[in-house]
Amino acid sequence: MNYGSHYSVMKKDVLDVLERSYSKDKEIIIADLTFGAGGHTKAMAEAFPKSSIYSFDQDPDAISNGNDFLTKVGLKERVSLIDSNFRNFSNVLPEEILFDAVLLDAGVSSHQFDTGERGFSFRFDGPLDMRMNPNEGIPASELLNGMSEEELRSIFMSYGEEKFSRQIAKAIVERRELEPFSTTKQLEDVCFHSYPKKLRHGKIHPATKVFQALRIKVNDELGVLSDVIAQVIPRLKINGQFLIITFHSLEDRIIKHAFKEWDDESFPIEIVTKKPILPSAEEIFENSRSRSAKLRIVRRVKDWPSKNKYPKKE
Numbered sequence: 001m002n003y004g005s006h007y008s009v010m011k012k013d014v015l016d017v018l019e020r021s022y023s024k025d026k027e028i029i030i031a032d033l034t035f036g037a038g039g040h041t042k043a044m045a046e047a048f049p050k051s052s053i054y055s056f057d058q059d060p061d062a063i064s065n066g067n068d069f070l071t072k073v074g075l076k077e078r079v080s081l082i083d084s085n086f087r088n089f090s091n092v093l094p095e096e097i098l099f100d101a102v103l104l105d106a107g108v109s110s111h112q113f114d115t116g117e118r119g120f121s122f123r124f125d126g127p128l129d130m131r132m133n134p135n136e137g138i139p140a141s142e143l144l145n146g147m148s149e150e151e152l153r154s155i156f157m158s159y160g161e162e163k164f165s166r167q168i169a170k171a172i173v174e175r176r177e178l179e180p181f182s183t184t185k186q187l188e189d190v191c192f193h194s195y196p197k198k199l200r201h202g203k204i205h206p207a208t209k210v211f212q213a214l215r216i217k218v219n220d221e222l223g224v225l226s227d228v229i230a231q232v233i234p235r236l237k238i239n240g241q242f243l244i245i246t247f248h249s250l251e252d253r254i255i256k257h258a259f260k261e262w263d264d265e266s267f268p269i270e271i272v273t274k275k276p277i278l279p280s281a282e283e284i285f286e287n288s289r290s291r292s293a294k295l296r297i298v299r300r301v302k303d304w305p306s307k308n309k310y311p312k313k314e
Helices: 011-021 039-047 060-072 086-092 110-114 140-146 149-160 165-178 184-194 208-219 221-235 249-262 281-286
Strands: 029-032 052-057 079-083 099-105 236-246 269-271 294-300
Touching: 011 039, 011 099, 011 236, 011 294, 029 039, 039 052, 039 099, 052 060, 052 086, 060 079, 086 221, 099 221, 140 165, 140 208, 149 165, 149 208, 165 184, 184 208, 208 221, 221 236, 221 249, 236 249, 249 269, 249 294
Parallel strands: 029 052, 029 099, 052 079, 099 236
Antiparallel strands: 236 294, 269 294
């Protein structure tokens, strides 16, 4: 299996934050919730040679490649590669493990986007799947063929902010009566022809927002993001930090509001980034997919006032 290359978004910014917080000879514990091609994990492990890292990924391709990668770069002893959705953070990791830093890169990996048979991109004519773990859940084609017109319109509007969501949903329902959806190009074609002719060749392809919305729905990305915040924050050490990189406004809004909810007298958390850190012009030039990235950070500042070891936010 050839695992595609991946540009680790805002890697320098992440390292800058951690290196300002911890000395290189400190024995710190880190979690990387989205291992992908291993770029962030490797960079953090090399920057902190006494660190222990727990890295998650639910994609079988990433796990298979990751085990070989970690052996090749000599990090197998210090990095535990966990085959799981990071939604299972609390269930997978023993509760006695507390973290100096937790990193979450919420983006889809380049390997997933660039592998046609995974169905994430309309650049390829492949199966309309979109599952980050192809062994679990329901593929996009089943949702597209089974949901009502109103359900589809709501998904495209809520998760894609697609202004032609009504027209696209109506066209999908009409098209599937003739032939069920099974490929990315079928969906791309419907989206393209649902747009007014004068808008079909703009900067953003007519299928872009629909593909984003359907992917978010298939993988419950926003629900997973909300779930993990409440699991990670109580597992930070004093001065431990949670760094989250998002790529669209829906994700960033969830992070921004969740951090504010935790930042009160009962839960001694400090929002480090009053405004998100943005990628540099140099990084955007090197990797155009970085242009929408935002990094937000929260830090635990003192012990919990609650008698409970790991308090829960109501």
